[in-house]
Amino acid sequence: xxxxxxxxxxxxxxxxxxxxxxxxxxxxxxxxxxxxxxxxxxxxxxxxxxxxxxxxxxxxxxxxxxxxxxxxxxxxxxxxxxxxxxxxxxxxxxxxxxxxxxxxxxxxxxxxxxxxxxxxxxxxxxxxxxxxxxxxxxxxxxxxxxxxxxxxxxxxxxxxxxxxxxxxxxxxxxxxxxxxxxxxxxxxxxxxxxxxxxxxxxxxxxxxxxxxxxxxxxxxxxxxxxxxxxxxxxxxxxxxxxxxxxxxxxxxxxxxxxxxxxxxxxxxxxxxxxxxxxxxxxxxxxxxxxxxxxxxxxxxxxxxxxxxxxxxxxxxxxxxxxxxxxxxxxxxxxxxxxxxxxxxxxxxxxxxxxxxxxxxxxxxxxxxxxxxxxxxxxxxxxxxxxxxxxxxxxxxxxxxxxxxxxxxxxxxxxxxxxxxxxxxxxxxxxxxxxxxxxxxxxxxxxxxxxxxxx
Ligand SMILES: [Zn+2]
Numbered sequence: 001x002x003x004x005x006x007x008x009x010x011x012x013x014x015x016x017x018x019x020x021x022x023x024x025x026x027x028x029x030x031x032x033x034x035x036x037x038x039x040x041x042x043x044x045x046x047x048x049x050x051x052x053x054x055x056x057x058x059x060x061x062x063x064x065x066x067x068x069x070x071x072x073x074x075x076x077x078x079x080x081x082x083x084x085x086x087x088x089x090x091x092x093x094x095x096x097x098x099x100x101x102x103x104x105x106x107x108x109x110x111x112x113x114x115x116x117x118x119x120x121x122x123x124x125x126x127x128x129x130x131x132x133x134x135x136x137x138x139x140x141x142x143x144x145x146x147x148x149x150x151x152x153x154x155x156x157x158x159x160x161x162x163x164x165x166x167x168x169x170x171x172x173x174x175x176x177x178x179x180x181x182x183x184x185x186x187x188x189x190x191x192x193x194x195x196x197x198x199x200x201x202x203x204x205x206x207x208x209x210x211x212x213x214x215x216x217x218x219x220x221x222x223x224x225x226x227x228x229x230x231x232x233x234x235x236x237x238x239x240x241x242x243x244x245x246x247x248x249x250x251x252x253x254x255x256x257x258x259x260x261x262x263x264x265x266x267x268x269x270x271x272x273x274x275x276x277x278x279x280x281x282x283x284x285x286x287x288x289x290x291x292x293x294x295x296x297x298x299x300x301x302x303x304x305x306x307x308x309x310x311x312x313x314x315x316x317x318x319x320x321x322x323x324x325x326x327x328x329x330x331x332x333x334x335x336x337x338x339x340x341x342x343x344x345x346x347x348x349x350x351x352x353x354x355x356x357x358x359x360x361x362x363x364x365x366x367x368x369x370x371x372x373x374x375x376x377x378x379x380x381x382x383x384x385x386x387x388x389x390x391x392x393x394x395x396x397x398x399x400x401x402x403x404x405x406x407x408x409x410x411x412x413x414x415x416x417x418x419x420x421x422x423x424x425x426x427x428x429x430x431x432x433x434x435x436x437x438x439x440x441x442x443x444x445x446x447x448x449x450x451x452x453x454x
Contacts, residue, residue, distance in 0.1 A: 001026075001425050003385065004039035005047040007402050010379050012354060012362055014402045025197055026385050026424025027375070041427070043389045045419045046402045048361060049379050050113025050386035051328045052368030054290045055231070055269050055319025057118055058100035058140070062451040063087050064324040077237055077299045084322075085171035087451060089125050093139050095447040096121065100143035102444025103323055105434045108149055110415045111328040112320070113386035113423050115149055116372045118204055118231060118269070120156035120175045122185065127173030133181070134188035141192050141199065146440055148428040150386065152372040154204035154231050155189055157182050157219060163209050163247035175206070179218045186223060197384075198424060200373045202229030208252050209240060213259055220260070229265055229373040231290065232256070235278075236270040236301050253278040262287050267317060267371040272302045279305075283314035288371040292321035293334035303338045307348050310363070317368035329410045329417075332360040336410075357406035384424050391419035 001022040008015045010031065019034035036042035063083055091099070100117070107115055117140050123129050132138065137155055144151035158175035161168045168176055177185055186203065193199035203223060205211040220230070235241060235252050244252040253274050256262060264286035271289045274282065282289075291304055299322070306316060318331045336356050339348035350356045369377025376386045390397060390405055394417050397405045409417045421429035428435050 001041070002034075002039040003387070003422075003425065004034060004036045004042040006042070006044045007046045008379060009046070009048045009358070009362070009402070012358075020379070020385055022385050022425040026426065028379065028381050028383050028385055030381060031379070043387070043420065045389040045392040046405050047379075047387055047389050048406075049365045049369075049377050049383075050388050050421065050423065051111050051361070051365050052317065052372045052374070052377050053107055053112040053115040053320055054267055054288070054317040054368050054371045055118055055292050055321050056103070056107075056115050057120075057322060058103040058143070059088065059091050059096055059121065060084060060321075061099055061103045061323040062091070062448055064322065077301065078239075080299055088121055089171060089174060090451060091121060093130070093135055095450060096136055097139035097143050098443035098447035100140050101146045101440045102448075103326070104143060104147035104149040105437060105440050105444070106326045107320065108147065108421050108423070108429050109418070109432065109434055110326050111388045111418055111421060112326075113150060113388070113421060114152065114372055114374055114376050115144070116152040116154055116202070116229070116231065116267075116319070117144075118154045118156060120158055120206060122155070122177060123174045125174060127176060129181075133185050134192060137185070137189050138192060144199070147434075147436060148423055148426070150198040150374060150376065150384075150423060152200040152202055152229060152374060153189055153193060154202045154229070155182070155185050156204045156206050157216070158206045158210045159212060159215055160210055163243045179215050179222075182219060183222055190225070200229070201225075202231060202373060204231045207233040207236075207240070208248070208256065209243060216260070227265055227373075229267060229371060231267040231269055231371070233269045234271055235268075235273045236296075238273060238302070241273050251275060251278060253282055257281050257285060264288075264315075264370060265373070269319070270296060270301060270304070272296060272304045276308075279309055279314070280312050283309060283312040286315065288315040288317045288367045290317050290319050290371060291331075291335060292319040293331055293338060294325050294327070295321035297334060298322065298324050303342060305339075305342070306335050307339050307343070310349070315367040315370065316363050317371045318364045327414055329414055332357070332364065332410045335360060355403050355407050357408075357410035358403045360410065361406055385422060386424065387420075387422040388418060389420040389422075391417050393419075
């Protein structure tokens with residue numbers, strides 16, 4: 001397969017009339033100058049690498065926008081969590097699979113071509129394991145296949161209700177696995193993803209509050225695949241920082257860096273409340289900050305200071321997290337707007353030769369690919385042809401140079417500006433229509449409606 005791109009973002013540079021040569025698995029084997037006559041497909045709009053989504057809880061789409069009663073003074077992340085737990089305790093395996101497939105279709109239409117699913121509903125309501133320990137994980141994997149998105153499955157390790165606690169609340173029983181059972185779950189998932197290059201597996205301690213350090217140590221030592229992604233929620237809420245200081249005698253990121261060999265395989269999800277010293281050390285570790293600015297804004301988490309993080313050499317990646325809104329452009333826009341609101345300046349997350357839209361997209365795609373452990377996020381030889389093509393005929397894009405099109409998409413547009421989306425060299429979204437929409441859509445709508453009526 002050969003795909004001709006009239007305008008292509010390679011690294012930080014725009015290239016014109018390039019042909020991507022692909023092998024049968026959709027990996028790029030060569031990038032050469034050429035025209036549409038040299039290719040089996042031709043893309044006339046601006047082409048950029050598909051965006052990896054480093055953090056999703058697909059089922060939470062079922063409560064998107066249902067943020068609780070207005071005007072309640074005590075409404076917060078923690079009260080939202082109660083609503084989320086009610087949903088998590090109702091969702092059946094069939095509903096989980098149907099919602100995940102529908103959410104992944106929405107992601108592809110928004111430009112996410114791969115997704116790291118931070119998956120923590122493992123058991124039946126009440127906590128008894130399904131006959132198949134990996135029942136729910138299998139539903140997620142099937143949903144990814146049904147929707148044609150690449151998946152890094154992150155089965156979540158969850159042990160305790162809080163720092164220093166040994167048990168969980170009734171609402172958390174579906175999430176819990178002791179270390180030995182968690183390792184069995186990982187092994188089962190490993191067998192499920194093996195042999196499919198669009199599937200990968202990582203380890204996901206939920207948070208330091210839900211996983212004692214000794215348990216995390218035990219799991220990481222026992223798991224033989226040492227270079228797999230490791231994702232953890234960290235420093236999301238001020239209350240978590242206070243508990244960490246009380247119980248561990250250190251801030252969470254500080255403690256993690258002190259006790260674990262954090263490196264480029266790690267993704268620190270949120271990491272909102274870091275001190276300058278923590279941020280400096282975390283950036284030096286090469287771990288990515290997994291930023292989910294739309295969800296973080298919705299939950300009132302606080303503002304991650306992307307500008308200073310990038311200035312210390314930190315890597316960034318983006319995630320749709322609670323999936324309250326599924327929009328690549330929207331996530332990048334909020335990152336920049338956070339900086340503008342805090343600094344009173346404009347075009348903060350940019351470089352002289354790279355305006356905001358292109359700069360943020362490039363950094364998040366590259367960092368995201370590393371964070372999910374798949375060869376994506378860059379259009380280079382050895383990487384997968386996961387692509388997104390902007391709509392050159394859109395009123396707001398027509399006639400603009402490519403970098404300006406990226407800015408218009410990020411700040412003035414949305415998914416309607418995307419003309420086509422490709423995974424492993426296969427077109428899965430064309431003119432806003434996903435190739436499996438008709439198959440996935442009805443089950444998605446039904447599952448959402450069933451959970452809404454509970
Ligand atoms: Zn999360």
